[in-house]
Amino acid sequence: MRAARIPDLEAALVQWRSAIGAENVITQASTLAAAETATFFTTPWIPAVIRPGNREEVQACVRIANAARVPIYPVSGGKNWGYGSKVPSADACLMELIRMNRIVDYCEELAHVTVEPGVTQGQLYDFLRSRRSRLWIDASGAGRDSSVVGNTLERGFGHTPYGDHFANVCGLEVVLADGENVDTGFSRFPGAKAGPLYRWGLGPVLDGLFSQSNLGVVTRMTLWLMPAPEYFQAFYFRCDRHDDLPELINALRPLRLNGTLRSAMHIANDYKVVSAIQQYPWEATGGLTPLRPEAMESLRRKYNCGVWNGSGGMYGTRAQVAETRRLVREALRGRVARLQFLDDRKLELAGRFAKLYGAVTGWNLSRALELVRPVYGLMQGIPTDQPLRSCYWRKRALPEQMDIDRDRCGLLWCAPIAPLEGADAAIISDVTARILLKHGFEPMISLTLLTERTIGCVIAITYDRDVAGEDEKALACHEQLLRELNERGYFPYRLGIQSMDQMHGVSGYNSLLGTLKDTLDPNGILAPGRYETRANEAPRVPRTVYGAE
């Protein structure tokens, strides 16, 4: 029995029930089994799920856990797909903050909102629409039900000028391992008017300590929102040759660096695009995997997509957007096979006259629109479940209600950060294609011009967990990919629970972080192993033994 691993579990359960109500301390086998299921093979065990309903209950739960030495793993919504979902980095009770779903403050004029961890992007979007707000959120591609706070703390990103999520928050409310409560920034001063407005506050800035971290539980956060521009227009382009990538990136760099392109624009390869539209062509391939690059040509033709497919948003007044359009056109001239611009009016017209429009322009709009609409929406911060469809790529069917953990969709992300340089993008693309194809997976790549100087590459290893042996192959592939990218100087911006040993660098950061953990959480009860590292020590998270249980 694994219960022996956590000796005082029973005592903690009794106290939690009394602190937050028995209905919020769940030990039902089906709930635990669901919570223990990610999109790849994992071993950590969840003996119980606790669901505190407010900050005081989080504090009570943490104090009980600390006294009883029972590890807890806090998640906001637990939709950490491709990185471990709700599964802890080591055996622990799951603390789900989904009941804490209040939008506690909102200011239209200065464009910010304060939310609890259970607030989803769909909820926040709907809230603003119901208030007839002129403010936009930045949505990640993780669907309507994913937590805003969770994604932001993991430093996720989206598609608008507010795409770098952690760069657009302030004023965290945090519960430490001893149950104490900390407000960061100016919010620690009662009545501070700039609490939700100014990031640094006074004195050392502690926000970063609680991002990608196991040093505290964030129970509240202020997000900055983007005022809707007078005018929005999207641009789409494609490149038809693999080797077009470096020049394309280099042509876009000056526009990103000088602020002409303010948003985190995306470039996806053909595999990525096709996986968003259809499932694996089982019939055409006779069931053989992986889909070789040679086989992509007909699919590209079918969907009118390129080897590389870019999209970006332009925001501002009509004149500002017109000038951006001119500069984008100029930068991409001769470097892309097709450059299209789209706005609300054109999209509406296109929907109404798709056939006629296609005849006139030669662009098959009906099909394109299906693909274009969700991305077009994301560039305006409209969350969508559409990208989740690509998780079913290797599945045989697509359910009405998607639940990628339950449906045993295989998904492992690997997300290295590269300089905003064509040569770096090419290396990452080549390394990825070689390693993924070798392991039997399709290299699905998207490159996001995440900041003025960097590309956030997102590589998906997508497979079917119901096919024997695939779990093992996928983890081996991921490990090799991460290692080879690291060797070339490309380190991930984020880690899955299976890769926390990658936290080890060489400088004193290791021992400093270890010291901080030992000081703030001496009993190691908060998310043990998560973004943790210790100097001169073997990683505390053992390497996964595939298939062992």
Added chain:
Amino acid sequence: MRAARIPDLEAALVQWRSAIGAENVITQASTLAAAETATFFTTPWIPAVIRPGNREEVQACVRIANAARVPIYPVSGGKNWGYGSKVPSADACLMELIRMNRIVDYCEELAHVTVEPGVTQGQLYDFLRSRRSRLWIDASGAGRDSSVVGNTLERGFGHTPYGDHFANVCGLEVVLADGENVDTGFSRFPGAKAGPLYRWGLGPVLDGLFSQSNLGVVTRMTLWLMPAPEYFQAFYFRCDRHDDLPELINALRPLRLNGTLRSAMHIANDYKVVSAIQQYPWEATGGLTPLRPEAMESLRRKYNCGVWNGSGGMYGTRAQVAETRRLVREALRGRVARLQFLDDRKLELAGRFAKLYGAVTGWNLSRALELVRPVYGLMQGIPTDQPLRSCYWRKRALPEQMDIDRDRCGLLWCAPIAPLEGADAAIISDVTARILLKHGFEPMISLTLLTERTIGCVIAITYDRDVAGEDEKALACHEQLLRELNERGYFPYRLGIQSMDQMHGVSGYNSLLGTLKDTLDPNGILAPGRYETRANEAPRVPRTVYGAE
């Protein structure tokens, strides 16, 4: 004798001499006296100045200090004027990092530079010009000789789109109190290509711990630089009535919030403008102080300035700037008395034909140019010593070589952060005018649209330290100002060494920061009292007893 306060000082001095050379361990009375002199009355004692020449020497010095329990106070250049200059927050040996003045890395394409703490803004500016770089720094108004790293760690700000300095750095190299060395961000991984490019790295973000902090000594930092725009144009405006301020601020807010105005534009009151041009009108006032608001009218007329005087930069292509100009014009229509635009060509023409130009346009350009040029340069990141002149406002003469510590210029800054709201700006302006005039000082105010949502107010208490009683009056004035602003919800973004007790908030931040200090610096040798706070404890820095020694 005060030496008794630091028992093992002699032993430390011997070891420091051996570690970094006797010539870099200074106990000469004149050097110490100069280092103990700020722009206001201070009591802390500096028994020695040490000047390590590289990171290894910093580590050696810190280890020696730690073993001997001798407090050290690290400064980059020590030009922390108005906040304490080089004077420590409590008795300590001064560790000056001025010898560490290397520019260790530079990349034109991705627009970044890595510098040591001794690098000045003037040096960095000259370096880029000598390389014929197309990159701009963001300069603060603190003159050519002030340290880039020091200003950034104090979260200073300037006048370009990169105005919020701490928002545009990454990859800190830090020496901790135990002498260990930490690299933040991706730089902890050997060979990481995004080390100087991506702020967050992997895992908890530690940069903020070392800003406005006494938790470590920053020995290196990467700064992001701004690509020079194709075209730059400045705008200047003035308002002739005190009560114009709120509407003005509210009119500018949407442009700042939506990214049309990307830079930290400034609005200065008449006192601030006049103090930059001339010294106190001793003759006209018969030596009476303060200069009453009624007396400002003739000076405003003389210098053609308003009660409020704004300036901002517009950056981009010609079309981008043209559209910004249109939007600024539209926003300010009917709200300002005069709106002027200026670019290189116009400035050059104006210089050549000042008289003629004045006759045609009615604008006295010769005089205006003298005032305009330095600010125009600052908006392009060109450092200037001109703003230092205002520190001599209450002096009788202006020396050829300015040294405001030596020349006993009195200067105390108070810099609250306010929401970007007209009503808040008005409250701060009114509170400031009332309190400063009551204490006998002129209310010099500048309001910087520091971020999309905040105003950084900078209030200067400027006086002559050679006038008996003024030191005491200035400190009392500063204390009342800070207190009354705090009571209204406006907290400072930065503190002088005399105000470190203001760090105390009410939440667990206090005890968390205390715990971090105790853990990382158990002997309290790094900058004791600086941005430090402890829960349930009286502030460790005693309130200044004026005049006691």
